[in-house]
Amino acid sequence: MSHRLALFGGVYSNHLALRAVLEDVERRGAGAVWCLGDLGGFGPHPDRALEILRSSGVPALRGNYDDSIGHGRGDCACGYTDPRDNHFAQLSYDYTAARTAADHKRWMAALPEQQRLEIGGRRVLLCHGSPRRVNEFLWESACSDAFLEWLCEAHGADIVACTHTGIHWHRALPSGRHVVNVGAIGRPANDGRTEVWYAELAVNDAVSVEFHPVAYDHDELAREMEAEALPPEFVETTRTGWWTTCLENVPAPERRRGRH
């Protein structure tokens, strides 16, 4: 019997994409769905996505963004090191913190940081950045198999699913374990396409992972971002599918695939 699990993360206040993703999940009929965190940032009107998510009943993890907003911390704790990246991150953080309802903040602060599931006899660990740190960036090109095997082993997992970087990937490890970065639905994947991505994990005798691109009214989102005076750099990303900021932590191969 096959178990299918839909996994998405990095909502980044993109309420239009969130609605489209939830519809896509529904249409494909996965048995369960989880949100791996980072509900705010980047996009407009943070409460809109929060209302959609909460009324959908989809369970969510507390990403670094949700932890910061939920606890009223000074910054998003995304873990950027470059001053320009931090500058843009702070603009959207201050915008988001000022416009998120107190009730949503309390809800976010109480979300779990990780979730363990047992699916088809396999131990699945859902987390935000990595099993060991909420804001660790797990980029595909920056992780050896040896490291990913160690991460799974050290955290007692056969399948690890994470988000936080914004670019999706899947690695089937030599031991039969799997690591999946489910990508982000709030912002395109720096691939020149305006769709956003989520993952569907199927577990039966084998494990397989499929990534689904989801189109949504990105022009409408871009207009809302402009009306909210969010940075033009963010709007450009929404319209073009190319990242313009938060680029300095991106390793060379992923960055080479992008435009900036």
Added chain:
Amino acid sequence: MAATPLPLVGAPSPARPEPDAGRYPAQPLHHLDALWIQVAGTLCNLACTHCFVSCGPGDLRHPLMSRGEVRDRVAEALALGVKEIYFTGGEPFMHPEMLEILADTLPRVPCAVLTNGTLFTQRRLETLRALSDASRCALEIRVSLDGYRAEDHDRFRGEGSFARTLDGLRRLSDHGLLPIVTVTQNGDEDPLAFRARYITMLREAGVARPRLKVLPMFLLGRETARTRGYLEIETLLDLPAASFDPDRLQCGGCRAVTAKGVFVCPLLVDEPGGRMGGRLDETLGPFPLAHGACYTCYVTGMTCANG
């Protein structure tokens, strides 16, 4: 064209009061995320006045590591679950088998090479790009600059080296290798303005998508003769255990190897007390942060790693 070699000073850091290991914070190794491999030992084509391992032409205090030796170290590190490998020297491209070593290593683990950027032949660049394209793992080329003007950089590195390094950066960029430019900052200049100045200069020099990593300056090696060594007050001695954050320092996630053994971190390969053992699995215990450089690390929260 070789840079004018400067005299090899190699002054050790000034002696400290007998380190009483128990009175320094002990940094645990959480996991071996990064292994630094000083593949070219202390051999370099330059002899910068601030070099923290006092490298230079003909300097073999730490000899070159053989290809087999590197392969063995990488295997040891992979068995421990290493995430990424950093190749340093001296100047890694002084090693006659650097490309072969990368060809051995890159298929299995992400690699970064820290270079002064003055030794890129066309064949080397093409091979590097081909190696990078053939691997799922990232190849990062990191090039250091010591100023955004030739006169600043050349004061440290020798006349003409700025132009040669910029030329290397431009050609790396032309080959799509997206070099990371490492610069040192010690002043209080606004980080955004500091960054913008370098990025503008690099773009104008033809580096299409410049990436920047800012590091503090360490008072180690030849730098101690250029400026000064660490003072007695620059210490973590008797730092209260409660105020010590064990997640702050890179030595919680790295070790460094040279032909002479395993060291706690890439900064202390030439400093008393830095060597921890012969094999990696002997060096997984905590390290007492007794060196003046540990003070710089702690105060700045820096890491030599890319991220």
